[in-house]
Amino acid sequence: MTLTGYSLIAGAHVAGPNGSTFGTNPATNETLEPPYTLINDEQLKSATEAATDAFESFSTLEPERHARFLETIAENIEAIGEELIVRASTETGLGVERLRGERARTIGQLRLFADVVRKGDFLGVRVDPALPDRAPLPRADIRLRQIPLGPVAVFGASNFPLAFSVAGGDTASALAAGCPVIVKAHNAHPGTAELVGQAVAKAVRDLDLHPGVFSLVYGSGSSIGQALVADPAIKAVGFTGSRAGGTALMRTAAARLEPIPVYAEMSSINPVYVLPGALTGDVEALAGQYVTSVTGSSGQLCTSPGLVFVPVGEAGDRFADAVARSISGNAGQTMLTQDIAASWEQGFNSVRAVADVDLIGRGQAGPTANAPAPAVFGSNLDVFANNHVLHEEIFGAASLIVRYKNVEDLIDATSKLEGQLTASLHVTGEDYAAAAALIPVLERKVGRVIINGWPTGVEVGHAMVHGGPSPATSDSRTTSVGTLAIDRFLRPVSYQNFPEELLPAPLRDANPWKVNRLVDGHAEIHQD
């Protein structure tokens, strides 16, 4: 596929007048062709207007055609072949195996959402039949369904050039809801973005949809992002990135005449709790798993375990020693960008500067540029409680082991944590009482609790929550991974006393889409 270096606005390749940007190979710091031209405000406006124009037809697609659209995006991404993997690896420094896995996840996600579109549970259909003889007043027939919010702005993430970018979770869930999408490409992987953007635009053509259903725009820094979120045509925002970036978008969205929801997934240190029983088993293996979870993808994962609580005493010492040994053999991997590597270094130095924090283990720098040596620090609960810098995410391969005395200390420390995406507990049967005391505290802090596992590796399913209280995300009521993510882009509408002819299809007595419904408060299944 030829890379044009242009934005894709409602099916057209559009050159921008505001200068250009280039991809960079972070392993070598070399610039990558082609240049990507940056659009101006009027060009952005043409994208949001096209999305508005596309909304009525796209939001009322029959489920089968709607589902086929998502599947066709998946097929078109697959059809790009190795070119996508090579370009993504060159632009991001991520390994080809990791990227093949990420592609499989991206495609699988689109196909899962297609299944969900066919089933239609997210339409949330409710029917309260008329009660004409009710006293003192009759009840009218009232029916409810969820409808899509309108055009959605999606911001590509640096660390998932496929699964959280142009056709990633935010885009897939917004399209599944029936919302046109405008993606702001991440400038760290512009070529990958264009390849995937072309695949989505081709699917729009393949299904003969309104071209405004999808646009991919390149613009300068944060200004295009702010303009996009401020545009009255945009009705919701999906973002994965830094706390500063997410917070800036939230401010803009809240200041609009019509405020809109911003779903920003921002920062998390993903605490892990090693309870005493877990150290009666294979401590070497546990330490190895921890190091793998910290260092995978150079630690550039939202769910990277940045904080591990380990008991004081001999067993905990053995765990820390095993971690030190395991990480010492670990070579740094290329980080996504020079800026991210510089920011990691800064975070590493900030933690190292804290009194009574020890560097208990470190790997080696990798052979490429921007591949710092992964690090594990150690400290205790008092130091952790009194140094806010130890509560901040270091994006990359660094983690902190905090030693604790008893479960009361853990509960106290947990109650003072900020909101997180995940918490993980390593336990055996003897720890269940302590775990049972901790879990209610954890539930109030996180979106997902894991027993005897590590937080990295986020399953895309129906029961996944990739979310959590602020500052992990901007809106704890949702998830950005899994099929529940569709609900972010919907709102309910009631239809009172409608004749069958005027009811939307899923609300008709005939139920032509065979959707499940809540009838007078009782669930009714209508599927094969």
Place this chain on the structure above:
Amino acid sequence: MTLTGYSLIAGAHVAGPNGSTFGTNPATNETLEPPYTLINDEQLKSATEAATDAFESFSTLEPERHARFLETIAENIEAIGEELIVRASTETGLGVERLRGERARTIGQLRLFADVVRKGDFLGVRVDPALPDRAPLPRADIRLRQIPLGPVAVFGASNFPLAFSVAGGDTASALAAGCPVIVKAHNAHPGTAELVGQAVAKAVRDLDLHPGVFSLVYGSGSSIGQALVADPAIKAVGFTGSRAGGTALMRTAAARLEPIPVYAEMSSINPVYVLPGALTGDVEALAGQYVTSVTGSSGQLCTSPGLVFVPVGEAGDRFADAVARSISGNAGQTMLTQDIAASWEQGFNSVRAVADVDLIGRGQAGPTANAPAPAVFGSNLDVFANNHVLHEEIFGAASLIVRYKNVEDLIDATSKLEGQLTASLHVTGEDYAAAAALIPVLERKVGRVIINGWPTGVEVGHAMVHGGPSPATSDSRTTSVGTLAIDRFLRPVSYQNFPEELLPAPLRDANPWKVNRLVDGHAEIHQD
């Protein structure tokens, strides 16, 4: 029941040091005893701290006890008897029949929510079973449920002293979700608030719950409200009132370190579309229904029809004439407060001052104080389009008939409306094609579309949406009436690889609460 004039903080009567306020009889402008003392910030803090303390035990109640709590509130409100109706009528000027109906709705709502708590559908349980043999990677067992957000602040509404106040829809849905509630009493009906507050506090005692589950506070003006919304202990806000009031709370909530959702129901003019076929029937009856809907409760209803589109021509003229006749016999009813009556007068004068707006019908002033004569204005689409004041809600018995030529004009005018709670269509079979063209435009503007009915009279059921795009509400993704309102106070949490012993009850294989579940994407019914 003795009125103390005190706040009710976690079960205790608390006198405030910040002066006092009195209820007023708006029919006579007389002050009502007792004085209500106003609390200070530390006293407010004691309420929010008690709510935080109550959260863990209240959020994990067994469904049966949880449901009984809601039912006991209903019983305790019923047990107050006529004293409640008399006090509410004296404080608000609303008639006793209207208030008996509102009490029935308030009690019925609590009982409906109790049923929903027993069924547990809102827990949204999802189970993705483990796939240990999946290639390339196994899948862990992952389960999801919705948990309550935490303590909720509720602001009593002036116009529904029972159904949208101390134990109204916001309180009932937050309590049903498992959230402790702190109600800021509306100072226009302090005695009614105390009577209901005592009934709720007694239910807390009757069920032996943590007293922090409920507090009712009296404070000065907006400052106590701002302090409540800014308090880190508060995790969500329910508000029904003015656009200025709601917007101020939204700003405070968005500026917090941890932003929280504000569910504010603010303003709506509830457009009604009379299509030509509807004027081939009994025009007198239709006009009478319109006047009844405009003047009921002195027009002080969120869903009062403030705007009616009527075709130009002879049939439309007959409708307008019939409206003028009908309203001329209509006497003004006492409004809720002197301020509200003054604000109505101001709105009336603003509309009257618009060139090419006619006063086409007017009733008489009522016999009491604060009972202005209801009014219906008339104009055309051009004037409506060019005068924003005609798009603003006049809270009270006033409405505007706008004459139109064809459905294209209607679609154009509708697309320029702000967000609304409702839209109503009056049609016969011959209008279905026009209605089918209008409905998709209306869906994007409103939360409820009504055919051949009037918007006032909001059914409390499973399929009701009392919500809509900004500025009708602050968050179009929700409803403040009906059982779907519970979802406002919930967020999802995933449990990965949990042993049966550590899983919360509704997620256990044994499913002791018999909740419906989505298993691997398929709905499973578990109820009798």
